[in-house]
Amino acid sequence: AQKITQTQPGMFVQEKEAVTLDCTYDTSDQSYGLFWYKQPSSGEMIFLIYQGSYDEQNATEGRYSLNFQKARKSANLVISASQLGDSAMYFCAMREHAGGTSYGKLTFGQGTILTVHP
C-alpha cells in the first residue's frame, strides 16, 4: 500500500509568488518523521525541511515551511517568494519508527515537478 502520496505530477508558479506542494501519508505509527527533498536536474537530493510527528509547531527553514495537519495526515510544503532556481523535482518522504528504533529508512512519494516562470 502506498504510504506517501503526491497528487500533483507538475506545478507551475510565477517568480516571487508562493506555491504549495501537496503530500499526504499513511501510517499506523504514532512516532514518525516527514521530510521534503529537492532534486534539481543535476540529480542530487537536497534536504529541505523536517517535521516530527510530535512537533507542535510547523517547521520552517528560510523560504520553506511545512504545513503539518496531523489529523488529516498531510504535510504540504510551502515555498514563499519562488525563485527560478526552485525549478526542480520535489519529493515528500516519511520515516517510520519500527519497533521503537528509528533507523532512518525513508519512503518517498512519486514527486512533483515544479517549474518557476520568470
Next chain:
Amino acid sequence: GAGVSQSPSNKVTEKGKDVELRCDPISGHTALYWYRQSLGQGLEFLIYFQGNSAPDKSGLPSDRFSAERTGGSVSTLTIQRTQQEDSAVYLCASSPSGTRVEQFFGPGTRLTVL
C-alpha cells in the same frame, strides 16, 4: 568537507554481466543507505547499514543484489547477471547515525543495461 561520493557516475553494461557500484559516505557517518530511482518505480529503499552490519535488507529486489560495507566506511552494491529492469539511478546516502534527521545523498550512479 567532502560530501557523499559515488562511482562510477555512469555505467553501461550488457545484460548478464555483473556490476559493482561504490559509495564513499561522509567521514564519520555510521549509517549508510542505498536507494534506487527509476521511472516506473520512483525512489525505492534497498538496504541500510549501521557500521558494517545491515539490519535492514528488505528492499533488495532479488538475490542478484548484494551489498557490503567495510571499515564502517565504503560500501559496494553488487548486481549479478544484470537485467534490463535493473536500469536506474542508484543513490547512496549517509547519516551521522541511524537516528539523526538528515540523510546526505550522493550524486548517484546511472546504470544502463543494454
